Amino acid sequence: MRLHEYQAKQVFADAGIPVPDSRLATTVEEVVEAVSEIGFPAAIKAQVHVGGRGKAGGIKIATDEEEARQYADEILGMDLKGYTVEKVLVESGVDFENELYVGITMDRGEGEPVAMVSTEGGVDIESVAEETPDAIAREHIDPAFGLHPYQARKVVYDAGIPRDVAGDVASILSTLYDLYESKDASEIEINPVMITADREVVAADAVMNIDEDALFRQPDLAEMEDEAAADELEAKANEYGFDYVRLSGNVGIIGNGAGLVMTTLDLVDYYGGEPANFLDIGGGAKAERVANALDMVFSDENVDAVVFNIFGGITRGDEVAKGINEALEQFDEIPKKVVVRLAGTNAEEGMEILNTDLVEVEATLEDAVQQAVENAQEAGQ
């Protein structure tokens, strides 16, 4: 779960990391009021989960009230790569001399966190990593001990951070690790850390991703998740407790187990269709959960046909079949054609129960997907 910039900056500020003075605004008038308080220049920054906001026109610097009004009007309500901007962060412009990068992420290969510091801040750090890997200093962190103070200093000096601010940057890094650990972050990053003309360090941006598996012990952050939910259907999936990802195609996909659902998506693509979503109903799903899954996929207006693919281990084919029947029997007319393939535990019982007036049944994964792709092509015409 990714926090918005304004949320992450609040977390940083609470921990003592210097951030620019800022206000959150949802209307043009609120933006005008905010700039009157914090002064000019002021940055107006769209709060959406989209990379490259600046290039896409989601960040503008206003030098007077008229500009602030104009930019607020432009940015609020604008569509940024499919996300509507509903909030902007109005932030005091920082007059800076240098931009640095400071971040901590999980190194999956090593199974431990790694701290990264670079003087090449303000640009995409992944492209720095690719083009000039030596420009990033790295230090692995033993999760049993945390980041030792000497390690924070070491990685800062290794990166060649100017000596007069090295102590401040090391201190920010130590605080970031405390947050990384205490808030169960999977990634935490400041890009850029700005060095001002007065040689002060300020966190000009803030990235914080939280491990979704740890939200049960991060109630404050879990509350932010609802605010951060972007898509109506994704919010609904949260409610039902499904792993769900919305895509842009027209073949709705329901299955059990992440790998098999991904494979079903891939096969839809392989047979010339376009997947509309990833929906994993999880293991051991009962009839109601099955009905909820169908409801989810039917509510997506892009979906023209559905494939339901279950390989039962702990999930039982008869339960799934019952759920499909119950969900579909309430319709006078089935909204979208559904192809079902059941295999594994109690699959035969399931096949007998399935009402074949309501669904098409296929014996193999490949056949089921091809049939659904055909159905979608016909319905889409």
Next chain:
Amino acid sequence: MSIFVDDDTRVVVQGITGGEGKFHTEQMIEYGTNVVAGAVPGKGGQSVAGVPVYDTVDQAVEAEDADASVVFVPPAFAGDAVFEALDTDLDLVVAITEGIPTQDMAKVNKRLSETDTRLIGPNCPGIITPGEAKLGILPGNIFESGDVGLVSRSGTLTYQVVSNLTERDIGQTTAIGIGGDPIIGTSFVDALEAFEADTETKAVVMCGEIGGEDEEQAAKYIAENMDTPVAGFIAGRTAPPGKRMGHAGAIVSGSGTGTAESKIDALNDAGVPVGDTPNEVADYIEDFL
């Protein structure tokens, strides 16, 4: 032959009194696994499915001479449960639990590196040596004893590929689900190494998915060290960057690392054919045998 588990393996089930723990203990016993004990704090002295329950793993190992554990403990407590298992010098720990916080696993992983214990998982279906033993939740009836090894990051995808093999009367030596989390114990390379050393395994199926670089490392290992032929499958070709596809570990990074394409290319370069469909993987294996 087989790898990691056989009919001599003596199992303690951590979390045996929970709904899943109890159900799958019954299933494991029915399959023929030697489940010798359960361990649940505060439930010592009880009995589940005819198996004595102890308060600690240590007591269970001491009393029943267990050498492996299966963990069905809920995610908030599962990291602690794995630590407990690691501190009793078991040969094997299989963690089924999905949803353990990554930072808990980082600490577990650190401890693991200091022990001789093998960890499989977490967030995995477990391991099965058909006809001998299963530790986990895999549906035993789809497996058949034979000479193909299988290692996979996903549970249900494993079932799909296994059924494609079994339908053709191609049985398995051992099948391992290594788990869909970012930090796991046994890796592809560990499993491949064991299959390569196993004289009865004549071919190996490896099912990977997007995220991380384990498949790329496996490809390198195969190219440099394996004589046993391997066929692959990679799930997640259509996954968009930045979205977690069910498994916590199944995510293509924003910068485009961990893609299916990179993994398929690496495997192909190592001489490993990668199926476009699960059934195609079975075709490759049939050709190998």
